[in-house]
Amino acid sequence: MPELARRSVLLGLGASALTACVSQPAAMAPPPAARTFPKVLSQRDRITRTVVGLRPFRPQGFRLEAERFGDKTVIHNYGHGGCGVTLSWGTCQRAAVMAGETGRQDVAILGGGVMGLTSALILARRGHDVTVYADVMHPNTTSNIAGALWLPSSLFDRDVASEEFLRLNWQVTREAHRGFLPYVNRPGYGVSWVRHSEVSPRVREPRWALPGGDDLYPDLDVRTTETRFGFAYEERYNTLMIDPDYYLDMLMKDGQLAGARFVARRFESLEEVLALPQPVIVNCTGLGAAKLFGDETLMPIRGQLSHLLPQPEVDYSYTASGQGGVLYMFPRKTGLVLGGSHGRGDASMDISEAELTRMVDGHAALAERASFVTFAG
Template structure:
């Protein structure tokens, strides 16, 4: 495919990675179709809490740059929160120190040590993008359609049978069977959404050695409470005991959460891999397959940086 965008690209996958990649391709002049198995509102991305932060994603040396590129975009989109679903919100990454993070952290505006009154357990204070996925995903789809793209609901069983000169694989966990890629594995996340009792800041407290974490994220539709990180767990059914434990952990930090009315339970499977796969394959007949999957718990965080790199690999400069 020529760099001027002639020819057609089909992006397989309609979550945050697929849609963001499709937007970049279309706005660079390519003719793009998105093939998605389900509407964007039903993808794994729709379940995400929505906080920008590199979480459960490797390799850090590359992730930092992808994340920072995405941060700049989200900061711009936050000027129109009701349209884009993106807001800049203050909060604390608990039990985290700057010297534990990669060089990218020094380039996050305002990131600093949290004061005792902000969080007794210590951590980092930041003003970061918090993205309401119920608004952001449909907005991304509309932006893509306005750029001339089309979205089709259809399943794919063989990437090489997709009828396009360039195919971009953004299928996340489905790449386990579709590629096939045995390095893909699910990391199950369960969330509880409650009526917000007046909390305006977010907080995360993550123990990477455990399969549970504690966080709350104020979104327009309620306060999102989390969470879990259960490796190789496939169940999409919310577990009542897990939900109770999530509420209890969050209420231990903010007691007003204990009495909040439960609105919804959610489960999502993070598409986790030892490292993101972002690379290009070329067949003898000249057809190109670009892989962009395996973003773990940070698809939102890395989406724009990865989309730009994927577009370049697709030959769309």
């Protein structure tokens, strides 16, 4: 199996795009100053909530294109799998350019998740007359459930995605990163840097660049010794943590300030969509596009997250792959997020007790391993 696909499978990282093989190991860190990482207290009695969401996945990658229906133009922007928050600024800026090219003023946006809200903000700021239609709005969308680490993951199948898509994805990933940077540490937006570790029981040889290019992940440190949790291999770098509850709230308010209107409405058919008064329609319906636009390639990848009580001393995040599957932990002000479940094709919204046990016990076991490791962060 190619390394990129292995990374996708093992770490739940749907891989990036055009990935460059990087001679390994990358610059080794200077001798470490000792540091102990505070343990995550992964216990059932510390869980504040467990949530389930469905990632809108397409094996060939997201759909970003304009389609004509008579005198209407529909601009599709959906199917971002496990990284819709990550890619939002990239694909939404491109969708907004397509909308601008129609020369029409009135734009309808279908969907009130991260794609709909970001598109609404960009288009309203560009002077369009924007109306957002959605049956479910913030704070109840899939986007609200996201982890949400800035990292393109579970985005496409390497053996299905075209070279053209990989090139587009690489550029969009870089544009998306640039879009988020102005929000880092902006009060109220819930966006901040975090020191993230991807650990794996196998050394990656050859090593491939991180999604969008290593330069997007400052202070990258590839190591096979003194790794977090004592795994065989670690890639440690800085990336962005986004707390969707804060971030989407601000995005919606910014959109409203810029003039976007929000209408609660469910569409049952394409005919209903095309009956909208606006000549341009940006389709940000995520999984909903399967029924509305007959996209049979769209499928859910089920994910379950448990939130633990906050531990302000935990200032790092990790993704660990092992025999039992993937486990990740993202720290937020409001609590620690435990995740890593990927149920491909599974649309069940029920909480899985088995998955909950795997999370709590798995992270607790990692925390025990952590106690043996001291190194520089």
